[in-house]
Amino acid sequence: MSRLGRWRWLLVPVLVLPISWLLFTGLGRDPRTIPSPLIGKPLPSISGTTLDGAQWDSASLAGKPALINVWASWCAPCVTEHPLLLDVARRDAGRLQVVGVLYQDTADSAAAFKARHGDGGWPDVDDASGRVAVSLGVTGPPETFFVDAAGIVRYHQVGPLTAEVLAQQLPLIGIAP
């Protein structure tokens, strides 16, 4: 007993501390949130045909900050964030580019969505094949990439945009409120 007794106080730090640390950090994390490895890296080169039938290439973004918004007409949170995107596109017209990526959807449904919820006039790349989404590491709409004028991804919002997110993250790509 004496051999163990002398070291018994060690049991608390050796057992209790790691377990509490695991419980506090591990269980507090949402397993659905995925870290974004693209942050701080150049936006992957993406291209496709827009709903208007034009060719679009991410090379055209160069020199101006951009929001790349991945959306779909069947995505309910996309409806929630849409007014915010319309606001931002109007307010920062001229210094911010907005580009939509239509995720697993049809052109008809997308047109109906815009007719109902408002059309900001920005290009929407039709990503029926999912290749653009896979290039960006998208798991599901809505997702928005904040890209600065140098083409570096500064922030990646998974889930709907909020006024707070826009106020906090737009300055990162050089758009002061």
Place this chain on the structure above:
Amino acid sequence: MRRWALPAAALALVALAVAVLLVVLQPAPAATRQEQARALAAELRCPDCESLSVAESRTAAAAAIRAEIEEQLAAGRSPADIRDTFVARYGEWILLQPMSPLIWLVPIVALLAGVAVFGWWLRGRRPSPSAPTDARDIAAVERQRIRDEADLLDG
């Protein structure tokens, strides 16, 4: 507890660990491009469904990843290169198996540590040789105490 039991158990566990490592680390045999594509797809997590590999899933994103794997293999890139490309986009999350196979050793190391602590505890419990160990000794000690106390009373 027999003296050799603990070291033997530890040795067995180390052997098990080595066996696991050998299985995990064994190099994949050379394969056709189709087999390579299929193997790589089975290693990647489908992004828009849970707990399925890209090879098993029928979603559009899984199909897009399979198409991209085919293209990149056709372009002459190695499976490891292509895997890294997807990790750069999605993070390590996209891999169904952890990057480092050493992580599989963690439970074995934890088990070894547990055995060590248990053995240590058993040794601690073993009574020290000076203490009385059987009923006769205890009776002797008791008798001595009674005698001493009687002496005190007499005195």
